[in-house]
Amino acid sequence: MRLRWKFFLILLGFALVPMLVLTHVNRRHVERLGQSIAAEGNAVISEVVKNELRQTAEDFSLVIRRSKSALDFSLSMTVAETERLLFAPPLPRQDQGGHETPSVGVHVPMGVRPDTVALSRLAGLAPTAGLLRHELDNTVLFVAVSLEDGISVAFPAREGLPPDYDPRQRPWYKAAKAAFDPKRPTAQEVVWNDPAVDPATGRLTLTLSRAVVGPGGRFVGVASLDVPLERVLQEQEIASQWSQAMRAYLAAPVRDPATGKRVLYVWARRDDDATARDWKSAVNFEPLTSSDAAGFDAMLAAMERDASGTAELPLNGVPSFWAYARLMRGASLVIVVPTSMLDPMAEQSRREILAATDQIVRLSGAVMAAALFAVALAAFFSTKAFVRPMVRMIEAWKRLGVGDFTVRLDERLSDERQALVDAFNETVPVLADHVRLQRSLELAQEVQQNLLPAAPPVLDGLDVAGTSISCDETGGDYFDYRVVSRGGAVCLDTAVGDVTGHGVPSALLMATARALLLATEDSETPAGRVRRANRLLCRDVGDSGRFMTLLAMEIRPGEGIARYVRAGHDPALCYDPARGVFEEWPGTGIPLGIDPDYAYTEYTMPFTAPGVVLVLGTDGIWEARNEAGDMYGKARFREVVAGASGLSAAGIVAAVLDDLVGFRGSRRQEDDVTLVVVKRL
Incomplete structure (x- = not known):
């Protein structure tokens, strides 16, 4: 094969191999870059979701706190109206703004003789109860007043109460009575009680209770508001923004006396099986925990320290996002959403990014192919002109190799090859001098050894x-x-x-x-x-x-x-x-x-x-x-x-x-x- 064709093939190989390698490396690099961007996108989406979830928890916590304030005020207003009706002279009946007046339900425990006067006066609470239920958008299930003698009235009427129902034995009644302070008869507190099963409807409710004070600062009974638990948690409104798999809790970090470890005590949660509960039994929720013990402890410490925050922990073995926002008396609103809700968004983002990177790879491949074709043409037409001086240089080196120090190159080139020609012409006489000097040194060495x-x-x-x-x-x-x-x-x-x-x-x-x-x-x-x-x-x-x-x-x-x-x-x-x-x-x-x-x-x-x-x-x-x-x-x-x-x-x-x-x-x-x-x- 002639040198021209060898040189052409060498140039083509030197151009082809790097381009193929570069194309392959570029493709893999772009693909890895796309995957990296997709992974980074998932991380960004995850961070955005956690921030949005935290903001949701803060917003709904604010709504719940405002609802709590409204409920506290409503119960206080109910107590004031009850005390007025029972112990103050009757006032002219006023219009309540056209609101529907709820029916009155009266309950008298077995063996108790009702006070007809008190019952007649308590019936006057109907307009006030109707106003409260209307203003609170039916957040209140029942407005009730239970007196110390055992009789009680409820608005609207409670149908189907068990025969052995006695309001004085209910936890909310006992809690309000225990909180009654005779030294401060005009400054009684509203008590928020643990969730319980309503004996009439079987629904899971939170009951607010407050003592009713009679003349002389004596305890005469308890006024209460029953609020459905799902209305407090507003889980359906939160789920509509996120996922139906979302769960909301009212919980507080406490230390388990049995184990000494910190747990998240659930004070309230939505329970789909609440209707099957016995109304006399206490509602005890399982503590909220995670298999990631270290991450869970860190979240509990953050809940005690920060007003709101987020974490990424498994719940019942399901990877989930957790968001919390402080609510009341050490309790926080906790929202848990499975991380799987990100899968559709992450997959869509990944497909779009990989499609864009694939288009970049195809475009770069086309550019590489065009460049390779141009290099092949340039190599084909330039090899002949380039090789001719090289052939002459090779012939000159061969003559020099056999000891011909008279050889010289007379090429006149316009590129770096001229430097090779000049270097050859300058090297030959220097090399001849070195050869002569080497021979002289060899002779001197021989002479010295002979001495x-x-x-x-x-x-x-x-x-x-x-x-x-x-x-x-x-x-x-x-x-x-x-x-x-x-x-x-x-x-x-x-x-x-x-x-x-x-x-x-x-x-x-x-x-x-x-x-x-x-x-x-x-x-x-x-x-x-x-x-x-x-x-x-x-x-x-x-x-x-x-x-x-x-x-x-x-x-x-x-x-x-x-x-x-x-x-x-x-x-x-x-x-x-x-x-x-x-x-x-x-x-x-x-x-x-x-x-x-x-x-x-x-x-x-x-x-x-x-x-x-x-x-x-x-x-x-x-x-x-x-x-x-x-x-x-x-x-x-x-x-x-x-x-x-x-x-x-x-x-x-x-x-x-x-x-x-x-x-x-x-x-x-x-x-x-x-x-x-x-x-x-």
Whole structure:
């Protein structure tokens, strides 16, 4: 396949794959975004519903409080009218505004003789009862007055009262009587009693009662209003705004004496089975609770603290919204609506959002397809013009690869490819120079390696080994050892040196110093040889700032002594395996190449004990660092030498180098390493 078509297919692939991936990613992202928006919409709808439900609870709580105030006033007005009719002179009958006058129902318990005068006077309450029932929109089921002697009247008449009915035994009568305060006969309170079953109708009612006070502040009876429970809760009006599954309660947070836990005591609720109740039995509602104990406790705490609020808790296992608003005497109106009422709204919102996101995906897909077609056309017509210079560049690189440094490109392009052409033309001569320099360095490395000893000398009584490893192609470390005869004695002449820096300049200075030391080998003493080499080296290095440290030594095994000169170099280390002790041989002196007139001092140390190991090295060993930046150090160097002291001199050198490589790990060698070991046999 021709390069043009390959390039076309590559461009097409590079365009096609990202677009397909982008389309797929965009589709998934938009779908996820739609689902996220739908979920967020559900959360927003849920929050709106809770706020609306709370507002509904507040509104209906306000209505109920106003109804309560109206009922309290109505009962107080009934009591006042009853007291007037019973104990005040009769007044002329007044028109009650054309309202229907309810029938009068009289009840006298068995064995009680009725007071006909009182009954006649109480019948006069009919117009007032009719007015109250009309003004309260029939919220009041019965208006009644029950006297202490047992007789009672009700408006309208109660049909079907049980024969054993005695109002004086009803809880509402007893509560009003218990609340009667003879010290304050004109300031009696209206008592709201717990729900009860009306004995005449069987309906669940709330009864308001208040004491009737006679002359002298004596208790004579109780006036009462019976209100159907559903009218108090107004559940049908609330349900019409929400859901028929909605439930309304009058409840108060209390602490259950049996368990010690806080519960929501239901004071009033709508009960569809109320007609089946016995009128004598008390109406006991189950405490209102939730399976989410923590959330329920939090709501109870909020009800005691806040006037209104909302919560989201299950009721009888059904997830529900709860709203509450404070009503009276610690009680609150609680409205509970199943969260399932949101399902139709949430589903409609989800469908609309997903439809919109699907339309966005289809539109983006069409745009991607059009863009892909345009890219394909552009790639087809541009590949030929683009590939031609590339082919010529490839041919030029091939010629350069076989060593033709005369090749050049003469292309003249108007885009970034011209930078490639210019870079190629500039790189070729630089690359040629690098190749020449590399060849020169390889030659210098070969020459420097030839300057170092090829093999250790053989001398009775001594085992000698040494090595030098450069960190670059060439290095600045130097070592040498050879057998010489001086004064009729056979000697080992050895030296270790370290030129500042490394690389080609250091290698040149090392070669110069080696030549100078070899030129002075006939001098009488080591100190004389070093002084002469220093004087000649100072003349060569001048003001270059370069210098060389040196440890030059002459070992005479027959005499058992070592004579040496330290010129700024680290001291020689002598290890005695018999005693397990290292000894640094003393000595002072400045490096070579600094002061031409410096007088170097010669030192003499004994070297007779069998097995003694003498080590001469450069700082490239103990200053080496590992990957963590830790330094090798002389302590570790000594441990390795001591551990390998039983080996030959070459074995000791190998042990040090192996440990150094293992310590350094993957970190590059940063300085030249040189080591000479002389072991006494």
